Amino acid sequence: MTTANSEPYVVLARKYRPENFTDLIGQEAMVTTLKNAFATDRIAQGYMLTGVRGVGKTTTARILARALNYAKEGHPDRPTVEFDGYGEHCAEIIASRHPDVLEMDAASNTGIDNIREIIESARYKPLSARYKVFIIDEVHMLSKGAFNALLKTLEEPPGHVKFIFATTEVRKVPVTVLSRCQRFDLRRVEVPVLIEHFRTIAEKEAATAEDDAILMIARAAEGSVRDGLSILDQAIAMGSGKITTEAVRAMLGLADRGRIFDLIDVLLSGKTADAINAFEALHRDGADPIQILTDLAETVHATTRVKAAGPDAANAAMPSEDKRRATELADSLSIPLLSRVWQMLLKGNEEAGRAPNPVAAAEMVLIRIAHTADLPTPDEVIRALGGPPGRSAQPQGAGDGARTPVPAAPSAHTTTEPPRARASAAGADPAPPPAAARPRAEATPDSAAVAGPATYEAVIELVSQQRDAMLKLHLEDHVSLVSFEPGRIEIHPLDGAPKGLAGELGEKLGKWTGARWVVTVSNQMGATPIGEVRRAAKQAEIAEIKENPAVAAVLKAFPDARIAEVKPLKPGGDGDN
Secondary structure (H helix, E strand, O other), X not given: OOOOOOOOOOOHHHHOOOOOOOOOOOOHHHHHHHHHHHHOOOOOOEEEEEOOOOOOHHHHHHHHHHHHOOOOOOOOOOOOOOXXXXXXXXXXXXXXXXXXXXXXXXXXXXOHHXXXXXXXXXXXXXXXXXXXEEEEEOHHHOOHHHHHHHHHHHHOOOOOEEEEEEEOOHHXXXXXXXXXXXXXXOOOOOHHHHHHHHHHHHHHOOOEEOXXXXXXXXXXXXXXXXXXXXXXXXXXXXXXXXXXXXXXXXXXXXXXHHHHHHHHHHHOOOOHHHHHHHHHHHHHOOOOHHHHHHHXXXXXXXXXXXXXXXXXXXXXXXXXXXXXXXXXXXXXXXXXXXXXXXXXXXXXXXXXXXXXXXXXXXXXHHHHHHHHOOOOXXXXXXXXXXXXXXXXXXXXXXXXXXXXXXXXXXXOOOOOOOHXXXXXXXXXXXXXXXXXXXXXXXXXXXXXXXXXXXXXXXXXXXXHHOOOHHHHHHHHHOEEEEEEEOOEEEEEEOOOOOOOHHHHHHHHHHHHHOOOOEEEEOOOOOOOOHHHHHHHHHHHHHHHHHOOHHHHHHXXXXXXXXXXXXXXXXXXXXXXX
């Protein structure tokens, strides 16, 4: 309640509304153009100001009206954008009560009769100012007849009349009107600029603000100065002059960014239950389910930028901790996987917005992502099926086309013990005791009694026959063979090998052969991966063929030609074909 002597409270969006072009933030290109135009007397008869809500269209219109009518003793009698304090008409123009600067809201004055009043008034010279200025806000709301009535006056107005239009829907304004105006598109104000602006205003209001809290407000403003100031006003009132990160997060219903990174970690690890629990915890703490999906999408986008262009590509407005987490994620994920998650989040956000129960819809999106996180990418399938030479030689995760597998959730045939202790066999039998602790006869299954492949190469061939492309890829490129005998395989997983590879191989061999296979994991490096050996042999063979005089002559004649593959001739092929 205010007393008789106290002034009513003025909200920050009005209290700190710019009064000159210097105070107008984020619109440098427009300000420079207007300054140059005024300096050379190239002043248009009509201006069209466009942009989203709260970027300063109406404020710019008033400042422009002030510039057109600026008059002060000692200054030249001409329009100027260089203000030396308040001029003769400035205070009344800023307060929207000058008789020669007429403001009209087209949203409530849409008809032709309202425009006829403006046209009639334009015939008369201004009472005291240099120009009669008509400011029409939300001009796109005018009717077709009103636009048509305005056209002639707008094209050839009296010399003492200027029109300034503002709109958030410029596409709804007829082209005939746009063509008669100079158009200025007011940009969304960038987050770093908003941060500095809001921090300055908080200091003027004697309020203390945490950096992350100001950052959240600037992000939530979405480029709108007015929206941001309204949120800042609310935050100051909520904290009694103290703006904290937790208070702003609770006020906006935002999810903690660190918890969003944690949610992505468990999602892309295939841990569905953990992901649902993390989502429920965020929702209980006040985060909107659709906002959580939006935050996940923003985080995936930031991670993809870092992956594609390096750590310096991270948004300058991101806190240092978020940049660190995004860099860590980028190191372990690939562009194809990030792109897939991004698409799923975009579609999921749309579904949740239409769903009768947004919480259930958001949970379904998370479950979908968790269950598809470890699917092979098209590039991996192509390489596994024998793609172009040289592609498979690239380690997974080394480039944009590769994908570093994300650890999958523990399954029935995997354990969380260290690699040396991990072992698995078909039927989830326990690992056998060390050789020193059991009789030799039990150390190895009877080779003659074990059905199935007799060599590691034959194991890979069996996997290929079973059309398990991913398993074949891992056995060829991501496994170093330590020892092999029918019924028992010891391997050393390399970078790119998924968790549980030994258990998966033992289980599938048991299923395919009908015999018990024990696959153990060793910390010791064994033989060079078969895929690497094959590629090296192939390259050596190609290099040898290039030395052939006939082949060398062909390659010289056709510089862009290359030897893609070497195949042996079939018996009798050199004579029949």
